[in-house]
Structures are given as structure tokens and as C-alpha cells.
Amino acid sequence: MNNDNILWTLAGHFALLSLFAIGGANAAIPEMHRLAVDVMGWMTDRQFTDMFAIAQVTPGPNVIVVTLIGYHVAGLPGALVATLAMCGPTCLAAYWIGGTWERFKQARWRTALQAGMVPIGIGLMAASAFVVARAADHNLVAAAITLATACITFWTKLNPLWLLGAAALMGLAGLV
Amino acid sequence: MPGTSDTPSTPSITVTPTLTEILVAFVTMSLSGFGGVLPFARRTLVEERRWMTSEEFNDAFALSQFLPGPNIVNFSVVFGARFRGLAGAAVALFGLVTPPLLIVIVIGILYARYGEIAALARALTALGAAAAGLIIATVIKMALPLVEEGLSPAPVFALLAFAAVGIMRWPMHWVLLALVPLSIGVAFFVHRGRRA
Structure with missing residues (x-):
């Protein structure tokens, strides 16, 4: 009974969240954090950041952070329910809209829709960066890692995996 | 986006991928997609398999970005549906999501058991800090x-x-x-x- 409740809660929250995730899964990180840490108390700040980090280093779409949260909250069923809820509604929308989208290529409302949504997606992504950085950067070394990674990624074409690997090694070595 | 989409310079692609080809392509893309699948999707679908022109890809991806929810997941549905209807959409989505889903569940199990080990916790904290930097960039x-x-x-x-x-x-x-x-x-x- 209790388990059923938590699954419905997961499904409801993530389905709602997915409908507002303008700019993709990473744009919804602040809301996931607010939900999982502040509102529901499913996990600590640190656990959330850990899951975000794990999702970033796992191959595949970034949305799998939702799978981890679901697993943490309600085990295997939680992982599946959360992932389905996050992907299902917008996949249905993509399926129905995909065919007709081409037809409205020149329509003014379509241009306005896209032009209006892009900046909001970017603002949400910026909020993600802010929320994750604030949760992860407990000390100066961590803040320096964030800053260095941001600069190197922005100014060079270095594969981000190297940066993530270097950071993980610094952590293992006890520098953070 | 370049304003060349109206000129017929790039002929439409005539090769239609089979369901198996779609599945293999999306599993491959997903498993190579460290830090995001989009660059690999473009490389695989446009440059290697040539199932879409660059413009078609941009257009389909613009739609996936415009829709709420995970972009590349939406894209897999739009792509699969365009070539093979409902079955194509299901296969593309399945191929994209299942492999990382399994991987991340295994990691989740390991994390639940070993996440509190000090060295590992520090490594994850450092990883989180770096991942935040990636998003900032x-x-x-x-x-x-x-x-x-x-x-x-x-x-x-x-x-x-x-x-x-x-x-x-x-x-x-x-x-x-x-x-x-x-x-x-x-x-x-x-x-x-x-x-x-």
C-alpha cells in the first residue's frame, strides 16, 4: 500500500515535471532538486549532487538522473516508474506533433513559439548550473574545479570526459 | 540556422532504415553518448548512415527541443516515427533508453551499498563540481x-x-x-x- 503510494507520487511528480522541462532534462534539475531535497525530503543535498554527477558520466541521455532518483526512492519499480513518467508524456506529444510540424514551417506562430521558448530554456539551464554548483562546491577546491572545468570546456575542444576523470581522481586522492 | 533550407541543393534521402537498423543505430549512439547524445546522433544519422540531411536533422531536433521533456528522447520518437511509424518510434526510444537505464540501475545499486565510503564520496563530490562546470560552459x-x-x-x-x-x-x-x-x-x- 505504502509502496503503491510512493510509486504514484513519483509518477505524478515526474510526469508533471516533464511537461515543464523546457530545454531538456538538465533544465529541470532545479525543480528535481527542489522536489527531491526540499519538498519531499527523499535525499540530502549531497546525494542529489552525487546522482547528478553519476548521470553525467553515464553514457546516454541526461534524463537518466531521473532513473537514479527513482531507484533511490523506491528501488527497481521506482526507477522504471520515474523514467517512464519523465519520458512518456512528451514522447506521445513528439509522436503526434512530429508529422504535422513540417507543415507549419513558415507559420509565424511557430517562429514565435520557438523564439519565445529558447531564452527560457537557457535561463532554466543557468539555474541548473547555479543549483548544482551551490550544492557541489562546499569548499574552495571544489569551487576551483567547477571554475576550471567551465573555462576549459568553454575555450577548448577537450573531451569533457578527461575533465570529469581528472576531477574524480582529485577526489579519490583526498584533495577535495 | 542557415537560410538555405528552401533551396533544393541537398536531395532528400531515399534510403529508409529497417527497424533493426534503427535499433542498432540508437543503441550505439546511446552507449557512445558520454555527456550527451546529440553530437553522436548527428554523426551517426547524418554523416555515417545518411538517413537524414543536415537540414532535416536540424529541423527534427528543433522540434524535439521545442517540446518539453528530454530532447534527445523526443528526437528518437520523431526520428523513428518518420521512417517506420509507431514501431519505429518505439524501437528508437527503446534503443536509446534501455542500455543506459540498465547501466544506471547497476550504478544505483552500487551507490546504495558503497556511496558512503569516504574516498568514493569525495570522488563523487569532485565529479559533481566538474559536472556543474560543464553545464556553466x-x-x-x-x-x-x-x-x-x-x-x-x-x-x-x-x-x-x-x-x-x-x-x-x-x-x-x-x-x-x-x-x-x-x-x-x-x-x-x-x-x-x-x-x-
Whole structure:
């Protein structure tokens, strides 16, 4: 009974969240954090950041952070329910809209829709960066890692995996 | 986006992938997609298999970005449906999501058991710090075109969304219910003003 409740809660929250995730899964990180840490108390700040980090280093779409949260909250069923809820509604929308989208290529409302949504997606992504950085950067070394990674990624074409690997090694070595 | 989409310079692709080909392509893309699948999707579908032209890819991806929810997941559905209907959409989605889902569940099990080990916890903290840096760089790259556009209302809406969700920590759906119609409305009229 209790388990059923938590699954419905997961499904409801993530389905709602997915409908507002303008700019993709990473744009919804602040809301996931607010939900999982502040509102529901499913996990600590640190656990959330850990899951975000794990999702970033796992191959595949970034949305799998939702799978981890679901697993943490309600085990295997939680992982599946959360992932389905996050992907299902917008996949249905993509399926129905995909065919007709081409037809409205020149329509003014379509241009306005896209032009209006892009900046909001970017603002949400910026909020993600802010929320994750604030949760992860407990000390100066961590803040320096964030800053260095941001600069190197922005100014060079270095594969981000190297940066993530270097950071993980610094952590293992006890520098953070 | 380049304004060449109206010229018939790039002929439409005639090769239609089979369901198995779609599945293999999306599993491969997904498993090589460290830090995001998009670059690998473009390489696989446009450059290697040539199932789409660059313009077709951009257009399908623009739709996937415009829809809420995980972009590349939406894209897999749009792509699969275009070539093989409902079955194609299901196969592409399945191929994209299942492998990382299994991997991440295994990691989740390991994390539940060993996540508290001090060295591992520190490694994860450092990883989180680096991952935050990656997002910061992505955001700056995405925001630059907005700023370079000159006088436009777009940066204002980006800042409002950032402040409301990131700093004030207001619930995202309330913020968006207020901001999205406003932003689209303004874009509608700004666009009309430019045409006139």
C-alpha cells in the first residue's frame, strides 16, 4: 500500500515535471532538486549532487538522473516508474506533433513559439548550473574545479570526459 | 540556422532504415553518448548512415527541443516515427533508453551499498563540481547568441527564468505558466515589427 503510494507520487511528480522541462532534462534539475531535497525530503543535498554527477558520466541521455532518483526512492519499480513518467508524456506529444510540424514551417506562430521558448530554456539551464554548483562546491577546491572545468570546456575542444576523470581522481586522492 | 533550407541543393534521402537498423543505430549512439547524445546522433544519422540531411536533422531536433521533456528522447520518437511509424518510434526510444537505464540501475545499486565510503564520496563530490562546470560552459555557449542579437527581449526572459527558478527557488511550473506566454507573445510582436 505504502509502496503503491510512493510509486504514484513519483509518477505524478515526474510526469508533471516533464511537461515543464523546457530545454531538456538538465533544465529541470532545479525543480528535481527542489522536489527531491526540499519538498519531499527523499535525499540530502549531497546525494542529489552525487546522482547528478553519476548521470553525467553515464553514457546516454541526461534524463537518466531521473532513473537514479527513482531507484533511490523506491528501488527497481521506482526507477522504471520515474523514467517512464519523465519520458512518456512528451514522447506521445513528439509522436503526434512530429508529422504535422513540417507543415507549419513558415507559420509565424511557430517562429514565435520557438523564439519565445529558447531564452527560457537557457535561463532554466543557468539555474541548473547555479543549483548544482551551490550544492557541489562546499569548499574552495571544489569551487576551483567547477571554475576550471567551465573555462576549459568553454575555450577548448577537450573531451569533457578527461575533465570529469581528472576531477574524480582529485577526489579519490583526498584533495577535495 | 542557415537560410538555405528552401533551396533544393541537398536531395532528400531515399534510403529508409529497417527497424533493426534503427535499433542498432540508437543503441550505439546511446552507449557512445558520454555527456550527451546529440553530437553522436548527428554523426551517426547524418554523416555515417545518411538517413537524414543536415537540414532535416536540424529541423527534427528543433522540434524535439521545442517540446518539453528530454530532447534527445523526443528526437528518437520523431526520428523513428518518420521512417517506420509507431514501431519505429518505439524501437528508437527503446534503443536509446534501455542500455543506459540498465547501466544506471547497476550504478544505483552500487551507490546504495558503497556511496558512503569516504574516498568514493569525495570522488563523487569532485565529479559533481566538474559536472556543474560543464553545464556553466554549455549555458554560456547557448546564451552568447542571445546577447549578440543586440536589443532583444530574449535575455530578459532568460534572466527572469534563472532568477525565479535558480535563486528564488519558486516551483518551476508556476514560473513557466507566467513566463512562457509572455515570452512567446513578445516574440510574436517583435517578429512582426521586424518584418514590417
